[in-house]
Amino acid sequence: MIEVATGKPEIESTDFEAVFVNNRKLAQISAHLSRFNPIRVMRMERMEIRHSAILAWLLNPQESHGLSDQFLKAFLGEALRGQATLGFPTALDVVRADLRKAQIRREWQNIDILIHLPEEGWAFVVENKFDSRQHSGQLTRYIEKVQTLIQHEERELTVRGIFLTLHDEEPADPRYAPINYDMICEILPDVLTREAQSLTVEAKTFLNHYIEILEEELGVSQQRTEMEKLARELYREHKKVLDFVMEHGANSDFAIAMHSIAGDDPDREVPVTIDRKAYHFGWIENDKASFLPAQWYDGLGGERYDWEGCEDWWMGYPLVAWLQLVSDADGNGGQLRLYAEVGPLSSHEFRQALIEKIIDAAAKSGTDKVRFHRGAAEEGKRFSKFLKQNSLGIRDVQDADEIAVGAKKLLKKFEDEFELVGKLLPKFQKYGVRAQ
Template identity: 50%
Template sequence: MSVAEPSLDEFEHLFVNNEGLDRLGAYLGRFNPIRTMRMEGMEVRHSAILAWLLDPSETHGFSDRFLKAFLAQALRGRSACGRVTAIDVVQSDLRDAQVHREWQNIDIFILSRRNNWAFVIENKFYASQHEGQLAKYAQKVRAAFSSRGEPPVVCGIFLTLLDELPQDESFAPIRYSAICDLLPRLMALEGLTLGQEVSIFLEHYLEIVREAAGMSEERVAMEALARQLYRTHKKVLDFVMEYGASTDFVLAAETVFEGTWEPRSTVSVGSRSYRYNGHNNRSISFLPVGWVDSFEVLGRPWRGCEQWWAGYPLICWLELLESADGASGTLKLFAEVGPLADHSLRSELIGRIRQLGSVSGLEGIRFQNDADKEGKRYSKFLRNNAVVIDDLHNAEEISKGMVTLLDRLDPYFEAIAGILPEFVDQATQTL
């Protein structure tokens, strides 16, 4: 990619006394001890923090209130645990609960002798999951406690950062986003009884989780500011990007996506064409050209999506997720329905895509049950959308992974392209 050299005035306009750039710099430079120690993506560290929060005897000051709120939210509306329901948990006394990490290879194990309950928590911040885990863990728990009276009722809970269902359906799913709702509520209720050091630490932790879960309003505002700065100072920033540092992910993407990387430009991967939206050191966002052609028939902005990605109701992106070891990772291809302001129209789009999931060969389309619930704004829907990357610094391996995922999921893109014209016709009459 070759760009023109900016003038001195253009450099000064961006870098000298630029309030927007100063705000962005302050945001990126803010102190967070979890981020400073590079623990924000380490699943084992999140397990340690959660085990501390869930333990009624620990120093956080919540007693069993966070434990009960977390377990009840996971079990809400489910019968996966048979005799244990969300109401049972809310009405129980769990102050005797013992919380263990990595007991029998279980991420977090909770035992309440008073209630004769055991909870197996599988924590998947980024790592992949495996089938049949709860049955195996339940057997271990019963074997370990069979000599001590009646074995406890064993409940499985699947905690995930992403919009991902457990492969083992006997696990009750809960997302990290629920922690972002439950924890601030409890902190507000406790008020001054929480220690200052605990409150500060929890705010730092919530900042990390909100950003990872896409729930940070400040992050959304800063991303909008970054896009505004880019539009205003595109020439300078393109020059900086051209001659600045790159990552192996970016090198891989440049190899795979052929064309000029400018907003709304068309790039190609083999015989397939995509509308490029943007990228950073670990992700690149785009849309199949067939989707864009349909969306642009509307002739006006899609309300609610004006500041979201490319401004359309759908987006796709490839993202490289780092494993706890820092050397390997997982490359994922995401597709998501965004924040359409018209709920009925958003629900209609989700419904049409859902129907495709019932077609033979398109089993990889699968929404969360509440994806079309009023108030939901972001709903991912692709499964079988990941490949393992053994070396994060091997651009060739990453580029092969990108092509593998694009090839694997192209039938889904084609199928969705086929339903969009009729959906857009309906939107034209609604919006």
């Protein structure tokens, strides 16, 4: 028998055996965490320059992937879709053009990726921001460099910018079309499916590894979602032992910070008060913590409803919020980010109506902190983030006190936006299914 603190249940050796000896669920989770991915093995998943290298390879029609210009067309078409204000070329111009002679340069004149199409008289400056932020005036300088250094013999060169980000950020130069890695996760699998006959086994394997990395970084991995569901089941079945392991084992400073404000054992049915506002926390991991503001939880009827399509997603509700700590490359500082997202509802009518109501309410309120990506409400979309200006610098990612203070600041900053969305939700209870 293992001695534990007074007032807590005693733990027998058989309790530990039930968790660690021939436990199928634990074995599945362990296998998931141990799976081989060469990008992760080489610790390249957070290296911006490596993502630029992979994307430059994919965008080059002459490269060995076997996709010809199909990914290039899909990428440029998605970036330019709905961006008529940028002028020529448009997404339709790109789709109609033959891009097989595109010239791709990487790290030329400090430009992450340059796409030059001499026959069309086009050039695209791709600025890739996987973790870092844009510097003052850099986007404008890159376009000016291309206009100056690349001369077109027959007609003036048309230069456009594409601003690719992992975390939502608006380009400082209006000549750049914004696109984020969410769209790469959507268009790349589609291209791979269409061009399956042309792909080598090696290219297909590598690209599937790359998609896996992006999905996990974006929090949209279906496999990870399934493993998280399995982990929650395992925790419910063996809570006593796992609480003991977590209490006496290693824990991240982010998790310590979140527990300091949400409690040692948060229960999503029990609200936690932070600066006089109530929140329902779902779960806390080493780098992220999910929650619903009380206005959202109550507006959606609490535990009275199930939501088709979201049963295995985050907390199981149509939308969710979470705090996430992203470390800088040096491992010392980082960014604390607050996200909100509408999830993979089965009913497109419901999902579209919810997103459109949020957009309309934000416009009427005048807030600039709520905005969806274009096409978020289209059929087939599954994950749609909508908070802007949502990050806070952390000087020391190993300082739990600094992280806790930062988390409270972010929650305070978005109180009005949480309330704005919460007021819309009661009318959507009609789409819920009465819980058993």
